[in-house]
Each structure stands twice: as structure tokens, then as C-alpha cells.
Amino acid sequence: MNSNSLSYFIGEYLPPEEKSLLEGACVRSIELTETGELKIEADFPSYIGFKKIKHICHELRVALGNESVEITEHYPERFFTAGVIADMNAYLKEHIAAANGFLDKASVSFSGEKIVYRIEKGLEILEDLNVAKCLEDYIKNTFSHTAAVEFVSDGAKPVELDSPEYVEMQKAAVDPVNFEREETGKKPRLEFDDLPLTYHSAKIVLGGKIKSKPKPIKEVELEDGNVTVWGDVFGFEAKTTKDGTRNIINFYITDYTSSYAVKIFDTKENSEKAAQSVKDGVTVVVRGAVEQDSYVHDNVIKARSVMIVEKMPETDDEEEKRVELHLHTNMSAMDGVSKAKDIVAKAIGWGHKALAITDHALFRRSRRLTAPPRAKLKSFTELKAIMLTTASKSSRAKAMTALTESSLFLMLKQPVCAADTTDLPK
Numbered sequence: 001m002n003s004n005s006l007s008y009f010i011g012e013y014l015p016p017e018e019k020s021l022l023e024g025a026c027v028r029s030i031e032l033t034e035t036g037e038l039k040i041e042a043d044f045p046s047y048i049g050f051k052k053i054k055h056i057c058h059e060l061r062v063a064l065g066n067e068s069v070e071i072t073e074h075y076p077e078r079f080f081t082a083g084v085i086a087d088m089n090a091y092l093k094e095h096i097a098a099a100n101g102f103l104d105k106a107s108v109s110f111s112g113e114k115i116v117y118r119i120e121k122g123l124e125i126l127e128d129l130n131v132a133k134c135l136e137d138y139i140k141n142t143f144s145h146t147a148a149v150e151f152v153s154d155g156a157k158p159v160e161l162d163s164p165e166y167v168e169m170q171k172a173a174v175d176p177v178n179f180e181r182e183e184t185g186k187k188p189r190l191e192f193d194d195l196p197l198t199y200h201s202a203k204i205v206l207g208g209k210i211k212s213k214p215k216p217i218k219e220v221e222l223e224d225g226n227v228t229v230w231g232d233v234f235g236f237e238a239k240t241t242k243d244g245t246r247n248i249i250n251f252y253i254t255d256y257t258s259s260y261a262v263k264i265f266d267t268k269e270n271s272e273k274a275a276q277s278v279k280d281g282v283t284v285v286v287r288g289a290v291e292q293d294s295y296v297h298d299n300v301i302k303a304r305s306v307m308i309v310e311k312m313p314e315t316d317d318e319e320e321k322r323v324e325l326h327l328h329t330n331m332s333a334m335d336g337v338s339k340a341k342d343i344v345a346k347a348i349g350w351g352h353k354a355l356a357i358t359d360h361a362l363f364r365r366s367r368r369l370t371a372p373p374r375a376k377l378k379s380f381t382e383l384k385a386i387m388l389t390t391a392s393k394s395s396r397a398k399a400m401t402a403l404t405e406s407s408l409f410l411m412l413k414q415p416v417c418a419a420d421t422t423d424l425p426k
């Protein structure tokens with residue numbers, strides 16, 4: 001990809017549909033101010049328009065965590081047609097808010113060299129705001145074309161700036177763009193096919209919304225620069241600088257391929273939500289720069305955006321459910337770590353009708369578990385005996401056969417509801 005390409009600089013931070021709009025666009029200049037404002041000028045080979053560019057700027061601001069993002073478009077002169085009027089009006093509303101409402105019912109005549117707006121009211125206000133000059137400069141800068149812009153009135157009564165009519169007109173003209181694309185009323189769904197994450201009720205606690213796909217933590221390298229990862233939080237710590245102006249937040253995340261340290265060092269205003277919301281056990285998506293931290297002497301991800309998300313529970317979607325006949329609990333040393341009650345709850349959640357817990361020889365009584373009354377689950381118990389090595393092979397074989405037959409009989413003929421081990425005589 002051309003290193004002067006706009007996609008080369010910002011494409012990775014945009015969804016595919018927005019990224020495709022930048023195809024062929026070349027950067028004239030990029031500036032990042034001390035206050036965090038990102039300013040880009042670029043030449044576009046095809047017309048996109050101010051409204052779509054505004055949306056792309058929002059996506060970038062959210063992804064990068066900048067104070068603001070501004071992309072100035074430059075097009076070949078041939079794109080200056082009557083089709084750009086809607087984007088000109090949007091540009092005017094963005095840069096001269098007081099003009100809102102006056103253009104909504106205006107009729108426009110376009111000749112290429114002159115644009116005439118015929119408005120019902122507010123001519124004096126627009127003249128005082130020098131609106132015509134604003135649009136002429138926009139045309140000149142964007143299309144390298146000189147055109148005159150004129151506003152004329154149909155003779156209606158003038159509108160005063162402090163009149164109730166003007167205030168109501170401004171309120172009615174507000175046209176906020178819903179960038180968040182809320183999914184209220186919809187069922188949670190996987191955000192990515194191969195990751196157990198849903199953004200259905202995602203909570204942004206630092207920066208903006210993260211849309212890039214997380215990569216496995218085991219693949220994160222120092223040379224990667226900016227990365228997006230997900231994981232469950234552990235080792236959370238938060239403190240405030242001595243002057244009380246900034247938060248220092250450190251925690252680790254694991255996606256069970258590996259783990260990585262995450263650090264947030266930001267003003268209390270920007271990071272307080274993260275300090276209050278992130279805690280051990282929550283699942284987060286993090287976007288930030290991989291850096292070597294001189295304080296902890298290790299690589300960390302300096303977070304710019306953090307979202308708290310939910311993990312979709314694992315399900316068994318097979319029509320014909322399996323029956324697990326060989327299962328160990330934490331009562332079998334070295335073979336099982338899960339508690340019997342958790343295993344039973346998982347089986348019920350998956351719609352399984354039965355399971356068999358096959359713990360090792362437990363020559364003691366064990367606590368019984370009670371399944372929920374409405375749960376249609378049968379839990380069978382089987383004793384796995386440890387055969388003495390001093391016995392002959394034939395003796396061991398006969399004993400094992402007898403034990404197996406006995407166990408199967410218990411499983412098929414004498415089910416014990418949600419018991420974790422066989423009650424054996426003392």
C-alpha cells in the first residue's frame with residue numbers, strides 16, 4: 001500500500017464500509033496538536049461528501065481517543081455539481097450553528113457559477129453571520145472552484161435573534177447523528193464468530209467505542225504499536241497521583257492464550273469511570289499502544305480506550321444431546337477441578353438429560369447435592385476402583401468386569417439424583 005495513502009494511516013481504525021470510502025485518497029498533511037486535535041488534509045479521487053467524512057472523523061476520534069478529528073476534503077473541480085448542496089448545508093450547520101433552521105425550507109438554484117438560496121425568513125441574520133462568504137470559501141477550498149453564493153428573501157417578516165421564534169427554530173433544526181448504533185430490543189449476539197464476546201450492553205469506561213477485532217494476546221509483540229485485545233481482568237490496582245489530578249490504574253488481562261499488563265495514566269476526569277468500573281473478574285476489550293514501561297520494567301499496553309463487555313455463555317446447540325459417562329469432580333485428585341454442583345448446573349443449562357460422575361475410589365461419605373426441583377436431570381454415580389498390583393492379571397480382569405457391570409447397573413437401574421459420589425459403607 002502507498003505510504004501516502006489515507007488508508008495506510010487510518011484504515012485499521014475504521015469499519016470495512018468506511019475504510020472502503022478512502023480507496024485512492026492521498027494525504028496532503030497530518031497534524032496532531034498539543035491539545036490532542038488530529039487534523040488531516042487529503043485529496044479524494046471520488047466524491048464522498050461532508051456528512052460521510054464527518055462520520056469517519058467520529059469513528060477515528062472514538063478509536064484513537066483524540067480530543068477531535070478533522071479531515072479536510074479536496075476534490076477535482078468536476079465534482080462540483082448540484083449534488084453537493086446537501087453537504088454544503090451540513091458544513092454550514094456544523095461551522096455556523098446560528099444558521100440552523102433557515103436553510104431547511106429554502107429553494108436553491110444552481111448554475112455552477114452562482115448559487116442562490118431563496119429563504120422564507122432570517123435574511124438579516126444570515127447576512128450578519130456572513131454565511132455566503134463561508135460557503136464560497138468552502139467551495140473554493142474543497143473543489144478549487146470559484147462560485148458566488150447569494151441569499152434572497154421572499155419578503156417574509158424578519159426574525160430577531162432574541163425572539164422565541166428563533167429559539168424554537170434552532171431547537172427544531174438540531175439533527176444529531178446517532179453514532180452509537182444502539183441495539184436495544186435485540187438479542188445479544190457474538191461480535192466476532194471466533195470470540196465469545198457480545199457488545200450488546202458494552203460500557204465504554206475510557207476513550208471511545210472499539211470496533212477493531214481483538215487479536216490473541218499470545219501474538220502481541222512490542223513492535224505491534226497499537227493493538228486491540230480482550231480478556232478477563234485480574235490483579236487490579238488503582239491510585240491517584242500526589243497532586244490529585246491523575247489516576248494510575250494497573251491491571252492484567254487474560255484471554256486464556258496468554259496474559260498482558262494494562263496501564264492507564266490519565267486525568268481523573270477522563271479515567272475516573274475506568275477506576276470505578278474495572279475490577280477483577282470483569283471482561284474488557286482494550287485498545288492501546290504496546291510500550292516498555294520503565295517503572296515496572298516490562299511491556300505494557302498503555303490503554304487509550306477500554307470497554308467492559310460480556311462473554312456469551314457456551315451452549316450445546318446439538319438437537320440430540322450427549323450423555324457424559326466419564327466425568328471427574330474436584331473429589332478426584334489430579335483429574336478434576338470443578339465442583340459437582342457446578343457441573344450439574346452446567347449440564348442443566350445445556351439441556352442434558354443425564355450425566356455420570358466417575359470419581360476415584362472415595363472410601364468415605366460425601367455431601368449430597370440437590371438439583372433444582374424442575375430440572376430434568378439424572379446424575380449417576382460410579383466408583384472407579386484402584387486394582388492392587390499384587391493380584392494376578394486374571395483376578396484383576398474378573399474384578400474389573402464385576403465392578404463395571406455393577407457400575408452400569410447403578411447408572412441404568414438405580415439413578416441417584418444429583419449425588420456427587422457413591423455412599424459407601426464405613
